[in-house]
Amino acid sequence: MKPVPFNYLCAYSLGEALHHLRNSEDTKVIAGGQSLMPMLNFRVVQPSLLVDISKLVELDFIRQESDEISIGALTRHSTVANSELVKKDLPVMHEALKHVAHLAIRNRGTIGGSLSHADPAAEYPMLSLLLDAKIYCESLDEKRVIPAKEFFAGSLSTVLAEDEILTQIRFPKIGSNTGWAFEEFAQRDGDFALVAVGILVDKSADGQIENVRIGMMGVGETALRLNSLEATLNRQPYSDGLLEEVIRGLSVLLSPNADLHASSEYRLYLAGQLLKRTFKAAWNMASTKK
Numbered sequence: 001m002k003p004v005p006f007n008y009l010c011a012y013s014l015g016e017a018l019h020h021l022r023n024s025e026d027t028k029v030i031a032g033g034q035s036l037m038p039m040l041n042f043r044v045v046q047p048s049l050l051v052d053i054s055k056l057v058e059l060d061f062i063r064q065e066s067d068e069i070s071i072g073a074l075t076r077h078s079t080v081a082n083s084e085l086v087k088k089d090l091p092v093m094h095e096a097l098k099h100v101a102h103l104a105i106r107n108r109g110t111i112g113g114s115l116s117h118a119d120p121a122a123e124y125p126m127l128s129l130l131l132d133a134k135i136y137c138e139s140l141d142e143k144r145v146i147p148a149k150e151f152f153a154g155s156l157s158t159v160l161a162e163d164e165i166l167t168q169i170r171f172p173k174i175g176s177n178t179g180w181a182f183e184e185f186a187q188r189d190g191d192f193a194l195v196a197v198g199i200l201v202d203k204s205a206d207g208q209i210e211n212v213r214i215g216m217m218g219v220g221e222t223a224l225r226l227n228s229l230e231a232t233l234n235r236q237p238y239s240d241g242l243l244e245e246v247i248r249g250l251s252v253l254l255s256p257n258a259d260l261h262a263s264s265e266y267r268l269y270l271a272g273q274l275l276k277r278t279f280k281a282a283w284n285m286a287s288t289k290k
Contacts, residue, residue: 073112180287
């Protein structure tokens with residue numbers, strides 16, 4: 001397939017890019033292009049203008065902001081994966097990015113593009129929910145900070161306005177006593193995940209579960225944060241029986257779609273098995289707060 005004809009403009013400032021988004025019809029932003037180009041080729045989207053923001057070096061950064069790690073929207077997947085700050089303060093992200101596609105895509109794709117694309121089987125949307133990220137967006141008129149839990153509207157859909165650009169994402173650091181784990185199942189290395197699970201958990205002095213966070217992807221129209229399971233587990237003493245009870249309850253919470261790659265039942269089974277493995281790994285890693 002070939003895309004429909006379109007005009008192309010390379011922006012050299014954020015203001016210039018926002019101006020064209022505001023004043024041109026049917027405009028799309030392109031940076032790494034790893035999500036947008038296939039959609040263009042299959043004519044899922046048919047813009048009249050592409051605004052290339054890949055030259056906006058001010059949106060390519062990873063830096064510490066007090067107790068948060070701020071990542072610019074144009075930061076490449078490979079840059080995030082190799083960042084010492086991410087490895088130290090966001091280790092679950094460092095682990096998850098080992099599963100992102102293939103080397104060529106990791107070298108071109110951007111974190112902002114992945115979040116804006118909102119694929120339910122992509123790692124960044126789930127990580128942003130798991131880590132309670134704040135997503136910064138700009139238009140000509142205003143700047144907005146959107147909690148990750150309010151950002152994703154559906155499969156391949158977000159609350160970004162047509163004249164807005166995602167500029168940066170801020171992730172709270174993971175505490176040194178917090179246990180974490182991430183696991184993903186795909187049919188082949190680099191393929192989209194059938195299911196993935198991320199866990200963060202703290203351990204109280206008397207061995208109770210605290211501040212547990214559970215993220216999943218591949219089991220819904222968007223990445224998910226399983227708040228009801230978190231409420232069930234919090235302030236409970238850990239036991240294998242409790243974990244098995246929680247896994248049995250997944251069938252009430254999740255209704256995965258069936259497709260060419262897996263049935264709904266198989267995705268549900270995978271979700272339970274990965275939840276069991278990741279929770280145990282995170283719990284064993286967690287250390288009692290002093």
